[in-house]
Amino acid sequence: MTVRVRFAPSPTGEPHIGNIRTVVFNWLFARQNQGQFVLRIEDTDRARYVEKALRVVTDGLRWLGMDWDEGPEVGGDYGPYVQSERLGIYKEKAEELLAQGRAYRCNCSPERLEAVREAQRARGETPMYDGHCRDKAPGEVSPNEPHVIRLMVPREGNTVMHDILRGDIVFENRLLDDQVLLKSDGFPTYHLAVVVDDHMMGITHVMRGDDWISSEPKRLLLYEAFGWQSPIYAHVPLVLGTDGKKLGKRHGAVSIDEFRRQGYLPEALFNFLALLGWAPGSGEEQEIFTREELIARFDITHINLAPAVFSYDKLNWINGQYIRALSQDELLERLIPFWEDSGLIPTPAPTEIRPTLKLLVPLVQERLKTLRDVVELTDFVFCEIDTPPIETLIGKKMTAEQSLDAIRRVQALLAGLLHFDAETMEGPMRHLAEELGLKAGQLFSIVRNAVTGKEVSPPLFGSIEALGREKTLRRLEVAEEVLVAHLKEQQGE
RNA sequence: GCCCUCAUCGUCUAGUCAGGUCUAGGACACAGGCCUUUCAAGCCUGGUACAUGGGUUCGAAUCCCGUUGAGGGCACCA
Numbered sequence: 001m002t003v004r005v006r007f008a009p010s011p012t013g014e015p016h017i018g019n020i021r022t023v024v025f026n027w028l029f030a031r032q033n034q035g036q037f038v039l040r041i042e043d044t045d046r047a048r049y050v051e052k053a054l055r056v057v058t059d060g061l062r063w064l065g066m067d068w069d070e071g072p073e074v075g076g077d078y079g080p081y082v083q084s085e086r087l088g089i090y091k092e093k094a095e096e097l098l099a100q101g102r103a104y105r106c107n108c109s110p111e112r113l114e115a116v117r118e119a120q121r122a123r124g125e126t127p128m129y130d131g132h133c134r135d136k137a138p139g140e141v142s143p144n145e146p147h148v149i150r151l152m153v154p155r156e157g158n159t160v161m162h163d164i165l166r167g168d169i170v171f172e173n174r175l176l177d178d179q180v181l182l183k184s185d186g187f188p189t190y191h192l193a194v195v196v197d198d199h200m201m202g203i204t205h206v207m208r209g210d211d212w213i214s215s216e217p218k219r220l221l222l223y224e225a226f227g228w229q230s231p232i233y234a235h236v237p238l239v240l241g242t243d244g245k246k247l248g249k250r251h252g253a254v255s256i257d258e259f260r261r262q263g264y265l266p267e268a269l270f271n272f273l274a275l276l277g278w279a280p281g282s283g284e285e286q287e288i289f290t291r292e293e294l295i296a297r298f299d300i301t302h303i304n305l306a307p308a309v310f311s312y313d314k315l316n317w318i319n320g321q322y323i324r325a326l327s328q329d330e331l332l333e334r335l336i337p338f339w340e341d342s343g344l345i346p347t348p349a350p351t352e353i354r355p356t357l358k359l360l361v362p363l364v365q366e367r368l369k370t371l372r373d374v375v376e377l378t379d380f381v382f383c384e385i386d387t388p389p390i391e392t393l394i395g396k397k398m399t400a401e402q403s404l405d406a407i408r409r410v411q412a413l414l415a416g417l418l419h420f421d422a423e424t425m426e427g428p429m430r431h432l433a434e435e436l437g438l439k440a441g442q443l444f445s446i447v448r449n450a451v452t453g454k455e456v457s458p459p460l461f462g463s464i465e466a467l468g469r470e471k472t473l474r475r476l477e478v479a480e481e482v483l484v485a486h487l488k489e490q491q492g493e
Numbered sequence: 494g495c496c497c498u499c500a501u502c503g504u505c506u507a508g509u510c511a512g513g514u515c516u517a518g519g520a521c522a523c524a525g526g527c528c529u530u531u532c533a534a535g536c537c538u539g540g541u542a543c544a545u546g547g548g549u550u551c552g553a554a555u556c557c558c559g560u561u562g563a564g565g566g567c568a569c570c571a
Contacts, residue, residue, distance in 0.1 A: 010571045045570055110569070117568090124494045126567055148569050166498075175496060175567085183569040190571050214497050214566035237499075237564080244563070272505095275520095279506050285519045287505095304506070307564055311504050314521045324534075366534040377532095429530090444530035456532045 003035025004204045007061075007068070008194065010042045011053030014255035015060055017310065018239030018247045019209065021273045025236060026207050027066045028274065028298040038201060039071030041082045042194070044187045060256035064266050065291065070201075078201040083193050090188035093196050093226070094149045094181050102225040103181060105141035106133035106150045128177040149182040151191075151222060159217040163233045165303060171217040179218045191215070195222045203231050207300070210235040234300055237277055237307040247310050263338060263370030264315065267291065268322040272315045274298065277308045288321055316369040323368050328361045335361065335374050342375040344382040356381065359466040363458035377458060381466050385453030385475065390486045392449035393479050395442040400490070403446055404483040406436055410447055411476045420469045422461035429461070450479035 005026045009015055015023075030037035039061070043049055058073060070076025080086055097103035106129075117127035133141060134152065141147050153176045161169045181192040188196070198206065213235050223230040241247045247254060259269055274294050275287070281302050289297070323331065336357065340347040349357070364377050394403045413428055414420070433443040444460050451472055457463055464472050 008571090012571075042571065048570070106569095113569085121494080126495045128567070150569095169497070171496080177567075180569050185569075187569085189569070194571090209565090210498060211565050212571095235498085240564075242504080246564080275505070277505085281507065283507060283518075285507085287520055301510095306499055306501095308506090309504060311521065314505060317521055320534085364533095367532070369533095426530095433530090439530090441530050448531065454531085458532080460530060 001204060003030060003033040004038060004202050005030050005035065005207060006038040006040050006198070006201070006203050008040040008042050008197075009053075009057050010045060010048070011050055011057070012045065012048040013050055013053055013056075014257065015057050016247070017254050017256065017259070017273075020060070020064070020256060021239055021276050022207065022209055022236055023061070023066065024064075024270065024273045025278065025298070025300070025303065028295055029205065029207065029300055030069075031295045032298055035204075036069040037066070038076070038078075038203070039068040039081065040197060040201070041072060042190065043082060043084045044190065044193055046185065046187065056255075056257065063256060063260060064270050066270075083188070083197065086193075086197070087186060087188075089200070090192055090196055091182065091186065094188070094192060097151070097181070097225055098149060100225070101138075101152070103149050103151050104134055104136070104138075105143070105147045106178075106180075107141045107145055107147040108132055126175065128175075131178060134178060146184045148180045148184050150178040151181055151218065151225070153178050153218070153221055159220050161213075161216050161220055161233060163213075163235050164301065165234050165236070165305060169213065173217070173221075176217055176221070181222075191219050191222065195219050195226070195228075198231055199223070199226070199228045205234065206231045207234045207236060209238050211238060234303070236303050237305055239276060240307050240309045242309055242311075244309065261372075263368075263372030263374075264319050265322045265334070265371070268319040269315070270294075271322070272318045276310065278303050288318065288325075320369045323371070324366055326365075328358075328365070331365060332358055332361050334371055335364075338371050338374055339378075339382075342372075342379075344375060344379055356466055356468075359462065360458070363462040363466070367458065378466075380452040380454060380457070381463070387478055387482060388449050388453055390482055392455065393446050393483055395438065395446045398438070398442060398446075400483055400487055402436070402438075404480065404487065406432075406438065406443055406446060407450060407476055407480050407483060409436065410443075411473060411480070414464070414469065414476070415473060417469075420465065422459075422465045425464065426461050446479075447476075451475050 007023045007026055009019070027037050029035070039058075041054060041057075054072060061068065068074060070078060071081045083090075094103060098105070108129075112132075113129070116130050116132075120127045120130075129150070133150070154173045157173050159171045159173055159176070161171070163169060179191050180189050182188055197203075216233070220230055239247045256269075260266070270291065271289055271294070274289070278298065279302065280286070280297050281299070326334070336349050339345045339357065340349055345353055345357075360374075360378050360381065364374050367377060368374060390400075393407070394400050395406070398406075409432055410429070413432055414425065417424055417428075429443070430440055433440045436443065448457055448460050448463075449455065451460075451467065452463055453475075467475075
């Protein structure tokens with residue numbers, strides 16, 4: 001049996017990262033079994049339809065490196081893969097059930113249904129359809145008046161769902177609603193559409209969030225009514241935010257595109273998601289896995305059943321690991337869009353600026369948690385810095401005079417350097433510190449503040465090299481002026 | 494309210510199905526240290542967990558029952 005799984009999002013907005021984690025499981029399962037991964041769009045809710053949502057989904061999947069074998073943009077033998085293009089099929093299937101007496105027409109108004117539910121809630125009962133139209137004669141509700149088609153759920157007996165992770169789950173039929181199958185606008189509900197499509201598209205395994213467990217018996221009853229075999233189920237736990245609630249916007253980034261914009265590498269995010277609720281087990285202590293390793297080692301039966309909290313800390317760490325593993329050339333290419341988007345450099349990056357960027361890459365590589373961090377780390381190279389406050393220009397355990405002298409000596413040293421590069425300046429700079437009776441840190445700290453305007457920066461000499469001689473000397477001059485002004489003020493007092 | 498699911502460090506998890514090798518292992522985060530021009534990175538060290546009460550058993554994180562807690566569902570939403 002060829003494994004066929006699907007991801008069936010509804011185009012109602014940006015795909016949620018928690019759902020994407022479940023997609024990762026599906027995709028890995030398909031790939032490790034040489035099966036097919038199908039993308040199907042469940043756009044049966046016209047009220048919530050968002051036009052651009054499909055593109056957001058396909059872009060996101062592609063960015064994460066999850067390709068689909070059938071679906072929008074790629075086609076396939078079981079199409080169409082968009083439910084709104086399959087309306088005729090659902091109608092026909094619903095009518096089949098009608099003819100068999102397994103479904104019935106219902107013309108109850110939304111107002112009446114709401115009133116019924118309200119009364120049930122008031123009595124502390126589970127709100128559900130009261131079966132008002134269930135016993136009407138077949139012709140009593142005309143096909144020509146506004147109505148829905150409901151499934152006639154048995155009032156007795158149990159429906160059992162077998163889940164490969166949880167075993168058998170038993171539901172009492174009497175607690176099940178007479179589910180609407182076809183809405184009055186002619187669109188199917190999720191329940192009808194998903195059963196019809198999963199069957200007709202030959203889906204063998206359904207892996208999805210456990211929020212679908214409670215409604216699965218309704219669909220199982222549908223499979224039974226149609227005389228079809230249901231797929232194999234695996235309900236995986238939901239992803240929670242740090243407060244233990246279902247992951248949402250207030251927890252931080254939740255859509256794939258947000259993660260991209262924040263500077264996460266797709267391969268790092270993919271690695272992280274695969275490990276959210278799943279682990280290789282058997283004492284395995286590896287955390288970083290290539291896509292191929294994940295495909296080979298993923299085990300659907302080892303999915304942890306407890307809901308997992310999305311940890312941005314762990315994601316940051318994994319992202320840092322991947323960034324450090326990149327070649328410098330590769331990292332440069334990935335960094336350029338972030339420099340561009342920040343406005344630090346023009347878009348597209350001019351070729352004359354590339355040597356500078358290339359110089360910065362090794363300086364930032366082990367300091368980045370996300371690609372976007374490069375902006376804050378290197379902005380001093382591209383824009384003017386604020387005049388450094390006097391406190392930052394006086395070294396630890398140093399007087400203003402000593403600091404001024406040090407700055408002037410550094411100016412002279414750098415101005416006279418034959419080659420203006422980190423390697424050339426390091427030796428002489430260390431010598432200078434010694435000569436002045438300073439610890440290296442004392443001297444470098446005031447130079448760092450003068451040149452980068454920051455207390456904390458990438459390695460000093462590399463930063464100076466990237467900045468260039470002219471700008472460096474100019475900034476040292478400014479520092480000199482600040483110190484001179486300070487001394488004058490002191491003497492005046 | 495009713496129904497379903499779940500329960501190991503703060504977090505992700507290994508171990509649970511085939512009870513002893515678990516005074517519970519790893520990772521992230523945190524704390525301390527080393528390295529060091531700052532910050533990182535790297536290395537070393539440390540603290541922190543089997544929700545709870547009963548069983549079963551020579552022996553339970555592992556099996557059973559209750560309790561508690563958490564999550565989810567109860568639409569002409571998916």
